[in-house]
Amino acid sequence: MSRFISQQPLILASASKSRMMLLSSLGLTFEVIPANCDESLIKKNFPISGSLLDMASLIACSKALEVSQHYPDPFVIAADQLCVIGDKYLDKPLTHTTAFSHLRLLSGKTHQQIAALCIAKGGQIVWQHHDIATLTMQELSEETIEAYLQTVKPYQSCGAYHYEGLAKWLFKEVQGSDSTIQGLPLLPLAQALIELKAINWIKP
Numbered sequence: 001m002s003r004f005i006s007q008q009p010l011i012l013a014s015a016s017k018s019r020m021m022l023l024s025s026l027g028l029t030f031e032v033i034p035a036n037c038d039e040s041l042i043k044k045n046f047p048i049s050g051s052l053l054d055m056a057s058l059i060a061c062s063k064a065l066e067v068s069q070h071y072p073d074p075f076v077i078a079a080d081q082l083c084v085i086g087d088k089y090l091d092k093p094l095t096h097t098t099a100f101s102h103l104r105l106l107s108g109k110t111h112q113q114i115a116a117l118c119i120a121k122g123g124q125i126v127w128q129h130h131d132i133a134t135l136t137m138q139e140l141s142e143e144t145i146e147a148y149l150q151t152v153k154p155y156q157s158c159g160a161y162h163y164e165g166l167a168k169w170l171f172k173e174v175q176g177s178d179s180t181i182q183g184l185p186l187l188p189l190a191q192a193l194i195e196l197k198a199i200n201w202i203k204p
Contacts, residue, residue, distance in 0.1 A: 003202065004201060004202050005027070005199050005200065005201060005202060006199070006200050006201075006202050007028060007029070007193075007198060007199050007200075008074070008197070008198045008199075009031075009073060009074035009075070010028060010029070010030035010031070010074055010075050010076075010077065010198065011030060011031045011032075011033050011067055011071055011074045011075070011077065012030050012031070012032050012033075012077050012078075013033060013034060013035040013063045013064055013067040013076050013077065013078040014032070014034060014035070014063070014077075014078065015032065015034040016183060016184075018157075018162075018164065018182045018183055018184070019079060019182075019183055019184045020032060021164075022179055022182060022184045022186055023077070025186070026186065026190060028199075030077075031074070033067050033071065035062070035063035035064070035066045035067050035078060036066060037059075037062045037063055037066045039059055039080075042055075042058060042059050042062060043055065043059075046058065052082055052084055052089055052114065053114055053116065053130055053132075055082070056080045056081070056082045056115075056116035056130065057080075057116040057118070057130060059080040059116070060078050060079050060080040060116040060117055060118045060128070061078070061120075061125050061128065063078035063079075063080070064077070064078035064120035064125060065120055065123065065125065067120070068120035068121060068122065068123050068124070072121070072122045072123055073122075074121070075120075075121050075126075075193070075198045076119065076120045076121065077117065077118075077119055077189070078117065078118055078119075078120070079115060079116065079117035079118075079183055079184050080115075080116050080117075081113060081114065081115050081116075081158050081183040082113075082114045082158060083102075083111060083112075083113055083114075083158035083159035084112045084113075084114055085105065085106060085109060085110075085111040085112075090102050090105075090158060090159060090160075091158070092155070092156050092157065092158055093154075093155050093157075093160045094155050094156070095155060096149060096153075096155065098155075098160075099149055099154065099155055099160035100145055100146065100149060100160075102159060102160040103140060103145045103148070103149070103160050103170075104140075104142070104145060106137045106159065106160075107137055107138070107139055107140040107145070108137060108138070108139040109136070109137060110134060110135065110136045110137075111134075111135055111137070111159070112132050112133065112134050112135070113132070113133045113135065113158070113159065113176070113180060113181045114130065114132050115130065115131050115132075115133075115180045115181075115183050115184065115185050116128070116129075116130045117129055117130070117184060117185060117188075117189060119192060119193075119196065119198075121196075126196060127192045127195075127196060129185070129188045129189075129192065131176070131177070131180040131185040131188065132176065132180070133174065133175065133176025133180045133181045134174070134175045134176060135171055135173070135174050135176075135181070136171060136172055136173040136174070137170055137171055137172070138169075138170055138171060138172050140170065148161075148166065148167075148170065151166065152165065152166055152167070154167070158183075163178065163181045163182055164178065164182055
């Protein structure tokens, strides 16, 4: 814990290594308790007329509430991320073949990473936010895609790339913060934790 802030108990409702590293970078201590909610079912039942942003927000809130109902005292942080190109979104590829098709689709085009996040306490949502990053990928040959995937194996990442690492070579233009692209926008989250009194300054 930092010497200039104190904190209330926090839970990160995610098993994402990127989100754990991002939250740790703020000098916070927290428990990791992944939410046990069916994201695929939420997506399947989401209204066709609804926006992808609303869907990401619904999933993030569902995660936070599921954990907060079992652990009402801590502040529960949850997030969801969608890689969006045109009017479609790309789920985590999970397999090499799907990851290859995703990168081939994104090659030479502009897409968005939508990050929705929220905080719950006592079984209620007390804050929610979203941020969007826009990325334009280089024209990638099939050989480059294959070499990247064999090197990094980003099969658990929306868009089939780990932006925090070698994936920066894949892009020619990026608008937005690194933490948004990685799925946990840090600046608005930090501000929210201060406003909610989950984080307090330590006075000398």
